[in-house]
Amino acid sequence: MWLTFKFRLHPLPAIEAELLRWLEELRFLHNYVLEQRSTAWRSEHRSVSYLEQQSALTKWRAFDVHGLGSLPYDPARDILQRVDLAFRAFFLRVRDGGPPGYPRFRRELRSLSFGQPDSVLVSSKTIRVPRLGRIAYVRHRPVPPNGVLKRATLLREARAWFVALAYEFPDPPAPPTTPPTNAVGVDLGLTHLATLSDGTTIDPPKFLRRSEERLARAQRSLARKTRGSHRREKARMRVAACHAKIRRQRRDFAHKLTSHWASRHDLIAFEDLDISRLQGRGLGKAFADAGWGMLREMARYKLARASHRFVEVPSKGTSQICSVCGRWANPPLPLGAREFVCPGGHRMDRDLNASRNVLARGRDEVGRNSAELTRGEREPPPGRVGRTVYQPRRARSGSREPSLTRNREPPPGGVRRPEGSPGPER
Ligand SMILES: [Zn+2]
Numbered sequence: 001m002w003l004t005f006k007f008r009l010h011p012l013p014a015i016e017a018e019l020l021r022w023l024e025e026l027r028f029l030h031n032y033v034l035e036q037r038s039t040a041w042r043s044e045h046r047s048v049s050y051l052e053q054q055s056a057l058t059k060w061r062a063f064d065v066h067g068l069g070s071l072p073y074d075p076a077r078d079i080l081q082r083v084d085l086a087f088r089a090f091f092l093r094v095r096d097g098g099p100p101g102y103p104r105f106r107r108e109l110r111s112l113s114f115g116q117p118d119s120v121l122v123s124s125k126t127i128r129v130p131r132l133g134r135i136a137y138v139r140h141r142p143v144p145p146n147g148v149l150k151r152a153t154l155l156r157e158a159r160a161w162f163v164a165l166a167y168e169f170p171d172p173p174a175p176p177t178t179p180p181t182n183a184v185g186v187d188l189g190l191t192h193l194a195t196l197s198d199g200t201t202i203d204p205p206k207f208l209r210r211s212e213e214r215l216a217r218a219q220r221s222l223a224r225k226t227r228g229s230h231r232r233e234k235a236r237m238r239v240a241a242c243h244a245k246i247r248r249q250r251r252d253f254a255h256k257l258t259s260h261w262a263s264r265h266d267l268i269a270f271e272d273l274d275i276s277r278l279q280g281r282g283l284g285k286a287f288a289d290a291g292w293g294m295l296r297e298m299a300r301y302k303l304a305r306a307s308h309r310f311v312e313v314p315s316k317g318t319s320q321i322c323s324v325c326g327r328w329a330n331p332p333l334p335l336g337a338r339e340f341v342c343p344g345g346h347r348m349d350r351d352l353n354a355s356r357n358v359l360a361r362g363r364d365e366v367g368r369n370s371a372e373l374t375r376g377e378r379e380p381p382p383g384r385v386g387r388t389v390y391q392p393r394r395a396r397s398g399s400r401e402p403s404l405t406r407n408r409e410p411p412p413g414g415v416r417r418p419e420g421s422p423g424p425e426r
Contacts, residue, residue: 001168001171001172001304002166002168003147003166003167003301003305004164004167005141005143005164005165007162008161008162009127009135009136009137009162009163010136010137010138010161011136011161012135015132015133016161019132019154019156019161022112023112023156024109025068025071026075026076026109026112027108027109029057029068029076029079029080030079030083030105030109033048033053033079034103034105035105036048036053037083037087050080050081050084053080053084057076057077061073061076070131072114072119072129074116074117074130075112075114078114086103090102090103110155110157111153111155112153112154113152113153114151114153117149117151120149122152124139127163129154135163137163143167144167146169146170147167147169148167148169149166150167150168151164151166152164152165153165157244158237158240158243159237160241160244174307175266176307177369177370178370179366179370180265180366181266182266183265183266183267183268183359183363184197184261184267184269185197185268185269185357185360186268186269186270186295186299186355186358187318187354187355188270188271188292188296189351191338191351192351193291193295194257194295195351195352195355196355197355197356197358197359199352201351204291207249208249208250211245211246212246214242215239215242215243215246218238218239218242221235222235222236222239250294254291254295254298258298258299258302259302262299262302262308263306265308267308267309267310267362267363267366268303269313269359269361269362269363270299270310270311270313271313271314271318271354271358272312272314272315309366311366313361313362314361317357318358318361319333319353319357320332321357322342322346322353323348323354323356323357324344324346325342325346327342329342340353
């Protein structure tokens, strides 16, 4: 199981300047390799492979000693991998008939990654980055000791720097098949951020509202500034910083809430995501939407980590069915109604009713699963959480998937994979 810990980083001015230079070099590299692939395809109908670009990168670095050559190798290779992944995702979308979304040039790059972070040394107060030295960071929460560092990313969010450390931990044992002792159903909504089947309601904390007011002020101030002026640029940075702060506060809140849930409940049932439910609700939708996704994802991995169960149940009818007797509301409950009224006379808060339905469906599902499990099949361990591990495409003959490697000719000079390059991992 992969877990990522994100900490505030405090680079000294000289190191920050160097980091910014790196980002600029990497951005250039990113746009260059993207352009290379596009041009090769447009002019010669030839696909440029990842390995081809990797060997070109090595030569480039040897030549450009003050530019790309002055950076560690790892982040540069990571850029090639990002572009390769972007193209693969693009071709998959083309195959599946979705909107293709061709990989885009970058005007700005905000992060750089060490995909083989052996060279990055993490102590309790500093991280040591090759060719940069030590950078102070704030370890505001502990990292469990049994993790293996798999990836280190330095990122910049509106003038602030962070380091995201991805660790691999041993998979936790699978949840027990016995019935849960403290199960809860969650209804995510707009009136309350969440309503639990035990009657708890959760609202966004006050500090979020205050930050949002600050953001609104900053936005009004930005709107008054003359286009192209320095003051406008400063105001723009303030708005960006407000946005970034709100994002962090939301995340922090979601972390604390879901940690609390994971420690209290051994089964949590959520509704599966139903887009139609969200449509036409206007105000606050996007915010609430992002918040819900975050809560769901955090709850998923935190429960898995604690060997507790997380289930998603179909959302159809959860707000229209009586959680006491199972009858459908007749006439259907209108969108704005706060109280559920059952034809059988039961009355209950709308969201509480929904969350109890979610819990009942969650229990059913778990019951079914454990019945199947006791019939002999063991469940696979909980899936990895975290980033997909990058694996270069292996040449597949007879594959019908449109791919970059399809028309590949052997690269000139026969490229050997340099040592330490991302071969098919393990
Ligand atoms: Zn009823």
